[in-house]
Amino acid sequence: MSDQPHTPVLDRVHTPADMKGMSDAELRQLADELRAETISAVSVTGGHLGAGLGVVEMTVALHAVFDAPKDKIIWDVSHQCYPHKILTGRRDRIRTLRTEGGLSGFTKRSESPYDPFGAAHSSTSISAALGFAVARDLGGEGGDAIAIIGDGAMSAGMAYEAMNNAGHLGKRLIVILNDNEMSIAPPTGAMSSYLSRLYAGEPFQEFKAAAKGAISLLPEPFREGAKRAKDVLKHMTVGGTLFEELGFSYLGPIDGHDMEQLLSVLRTVKARADGPILIHAITKKGKGYAPAERASDKGHATAKFDVITGEQKKAPSNAPSYTSVFAESLLKHAADDSKICAVTAAMPDGTGLNKFMERYASRCFDVGIAEQHAVTFAAGLAAGGLRPFCALYSTFLQRGYDQVVHDVAIQRLPVRFAIDRAGLVGADGATHAGSFDVAFLANLPGFVVMAAADEAELVRMVATAAAHDEGPIAFRFPRGEGAGVEMPENPEVLEIGKGRMISEGSRVAILSFGTRLQEVMKACEALQAKGITPTVADARFAKPLDRDLILKLAAAHEALITVEEGAVGGFGSHVAQLLADEGVFDHGLKFRSMVLPDTFIDQASPKAMYDVAGMNAEHIEAKVLEVMGVATLEKRA
Numbered sequence: 001m002s003d004q005p006h007t008p009v010l011d012r013v014h015t016p017a018d019m020k021g022m023s024d025a026e027l028r029q030l031a032d033e034l035r036a037e038t039i040s041a042v043s044v045t046g047g048h049l050g051a052g053l054g055v056v057e058m059t060v061a062l063h064a065v066f067d068a069p070k071d072k073i074i075w076d077v078s079h080q081c082y083p084h085k086i087l088t089g090r091r092d093r094i095r096t097l098r099t100e101g102g103l104s105g106f107t108k109r110s111e112s113p114y115d116p117f118g119a120a121h122s123s124t125s126i127s128a129a130l131g132f133a134v135a136r137d138l139g140g141e142g143g144d145a146i147a148i149i150g151d152g153a154m155s156a157g158m159a160y161e162a163m164n165n166a167g168h169l170g171k172r173l174i175v176i177l178n179d180n181e182m183s184i185a186p187p188t189g190a191m192s193s194y195l196s197r198l199y200a201g202e203p204f205q206e207f208k209a210a211a212k213g214a215i216s217l218l219p220e221p222f223r224e225g226a227k228r229a230k231d232v233l234k235h236m237t238v239g240g241t242l243f244e245e246l247g248f249s250y251l252g253p254i255d256g257h258d259m260e261q262l263l264s265v266l267r268t269v270k271a272r273a274d275g276p277i278l279i280h281a282i283t284k285k286g287k288g289y290a291p292a293e294r295a296s297d298k299g300h301a302t303a304k305f306d307v308i309t310g311e312q313k314k315a316p317s318n319a320p321s322y323t324s325v326f327a328e329s330l331l332k333h334a335a336d337d338s339k340i341c342a343v344t345a346a347m348p349d350g351t352g353l354n355k356f357m358e359r360y361a362s363r364c365f366d367v368g369i370a371e372q373h374a375v376t377f378a379a380g381l382a383a384g385g386l387r388p389f390c391a392l393y394s395t396f397l398q399r400g401y402d403q404v405v406h407d408v409a410i411q412r413l414p415v416r417f418a419i420d421r422a423g424l425v426g427a428d429g430a431t432h433a434g435s436f437d438v439a440f441l442a443n444l445p446g447f448v449v450m451a452a453a454d455e456a457e458l459v460r461m462v463a464t465a466a467a468h469d470e471g472p473i474a475f476r477f478p479r480g481e482g483a484g485v486e487m488p489e490n491p492e493v494l495e496i497g498k499g500r501m502i503s504e505g506s507r508v509a510i511l512s513f514g515t516r517l518q519e520v521m522k523a524c525e526a527l528q529a530k531g532i533t534p535t536v537a538d539a540r541f542a543k544p545l546d547r548d549l550i551l552k553l554a555a556a557h558e559a560l561i562t563v564e565e566g567a568v569g570g571f572g573s574h575v576a577q578l579l580a581d582e583g584v585f586d587h588g589l590k591f592r593s594m595v596l597p598d599t600f601i602d603q604a605s606p607k608a609m610y611d612v613a614g615m616n617a618e619h620i621e622a623k624v625l626e627v628m629g630v631a632t633l634e635k636r637a
């Protein structure tokens, strides 16, 4: 060990340009320092730790060998991009990750030129990289296009659509398969088994030595050396035939933490000048931080934590989460009905179906990151006589929309959609907002669309969905804790299309859809002090609407206000349509529909995001006063 003082290398890196000319030894040191910085930063912010730790060496090697931003480095999902952000001029802001006004937790074009393509939903990186490659070859910006995609993301059909096209086009394109044998949960599917065979069948260590030997020929005349190295590598591999059949050169598997291998392979690949290549890198999720490596999810998502102990600092919960309420409720119904089955798309823990998986493994299916398949698979289950609950986050349901229309709605198949993370979700920001599901479901003939106002309503809606065999039915609920209301012992099955009165008042009626009801009640308390007592009702259904309730409220009040955690085109729009069709507006009813604004709202706390959206209690109060003010003026006149 030299007695030289340890001179931090990371302090010298403000952009990747500062890494050029560093020795391989310095790059190895840089990786160690980058790992420590990543752990330190995430201990302050919380976030996606494990994936980033798994690509520290890869990130250093990529930025050492390639020339971003001219070369486009595109991270799939991009939850692993924190080391990349530290090396690309954002170290000073890395402790603002996922906070209001801070750095996004994912790559974002508007945040940095080193983020050529935004992500957060998985399996888009190869398509995007191919787009850059074709644009380059058609005279656009130069540079390499490099996609780094995980083994989990490789379970989505979109990745194969992209590889199929890339292999056909034959453009120079670099894909790095970051294989850590983890999705959020352990991976499922035949693809995962195939990838494992690619490095289980070959004495991986012998291959490593052979690969190093072969590549140490570099930097002889690159073409000759590279060809020899590539042939050696290729013949040494156990055959990435699937990828080669798709037109890719397959190179690997290599050790994704071995800086020497990474640098040599990337330098070799950079020197080549032909078609698409897939480098198969074996990594460990959570690498280098024992608490993450020990965790069942390998540190996929973590709250703020103590770096020394790894102990997470989670805020105490006052009520069960909506997800746990859904999961427990479904388990009860499944106990009495063997036809009830469940489908998740790689999110067993996030949707609460992990408990269902433990209890009823034969009728619980984790299909991988494959929402399109999840929806049509559920349609097949329903057509086959079962009662499938397809549990998807609202934002990820977007990926399976055509399947919802074409395979479920048109055939009026009784698929039950448990739509979690409805509305604004907080730290994950705009890419994960559940803003559009009511707008894109309530316009489908035969669909039943519900929103739970609280956790007691949620269990009633699970019961209603379990009993509904007449066609597709969806119920939505937000991320996080419930309202802390009393839970019904035996939740009743709701009458389809019937809302409920909450409190009688006068002049203004507020018709709430979903959990904004809590904010409505807070607004009413404030209004009470001003001598204003709105009528409050909970719609429960956006489809079918409770026509009688709506017309009764409209007839008995000067003004009607709807409130929902969704974008325009949802519940309020359907109410407006009904009122217009019934000619109610001809008689002077004042109508306001409170919806999410026509913008994508960046990450913050959910409350702060709803402040930006103008949908908290004070905004609802102001809306009542505004419409009352108009009503009062006209009344006086």
Ligand SMILES: Cc1ncc(C[n+]2csc(CCOP(=O)(O)OP(=O)(O)O)c2C)c(N)n1
Residues within 6 Å of the ligand: 051, 054, 077, 079, 080, 120, 121, 122, 149, 150, 151, 152, 153, 154, 178, 180, 182, 183, 184, 285, 300, 345, 346, 347, 369, 371, 396, 399
């Ligand atoms: C379309 C879509 N579905 C689900 C998710 C949720 N999700 C985020 S990361 C992840 C697992 C990704 O696994 P992998 O690609 O192997 O990356 P790793 O975390 O192992 O680095 C999932 C399912 C998502 N981001 N996008």
Ligand SMILES: CC(=O)[C@@H](O)[C@H](O)COP(=O)(O)O
Residues within 6 Å of the ligand: 048, 077, 079, 120, 184, 301, 350, 421, 425, 428, 479
């Ligand atoms: C990166 C990704 O898409 C998931 O990890 C997502 O962040 C999970 O969201 P929740 O934290 O709401 O389960």
Ligand SMILES: [Mg+2]
Residues within 6 Å of the ligand: 150, 151, 152, 153, 178, 179, 180, 181, 182, 183
């Ligand atoms: Mg993985």
